[in-house]
Amino acid sequence: MIKVVVFDADKTLWDHHNVSEFEEPLKLVDANTIEDSKGRVLHLYPEVREVLKELKNKGLILGLATWNTEEKIIKILNMLDLIQYFDIIVARTYPYKFLMLSDIIIEIHKRNIHVKPNEILFLDDRRGHFGNVWLYLGNVKCLEMWKDITRYRDIFNILNDATNE
């Protein structure tokens, strides 16, 4: 049964590929859109907000594992009013998702919650990360965003399938 869902940010939660390059001041264009001072824009993908809220209401632990500066990620999540949904945010200036996931697992254990690798669902638009996740962390359920699932609501099918396994 899945207890933890970990999301990538760029190209997974929103359509921009690297929000670390966003330059201040940032402007909230509408609830799901941010524009930086140079005209760079990010749009939150459809259903993200609703799905995060629903996962949280189901009692799942939500994590974020992103190759970005922590400062920028916290700022953007605050502007989009999404920060409330994430229990653990790991933003690093390197791309190694298996290290970020292991930091998330350590943090969960510190809270006296025991999770096994197969109780973690990891969503990322770059399949290339999954090999090291499996090699170093074990049987984490990894989904390539927009290939393995094509809309956010599909996450619930995966959760139901995992429950029935």
Ligand SMILES: [Mg+2]
């Ligand atoms: Mg990405």
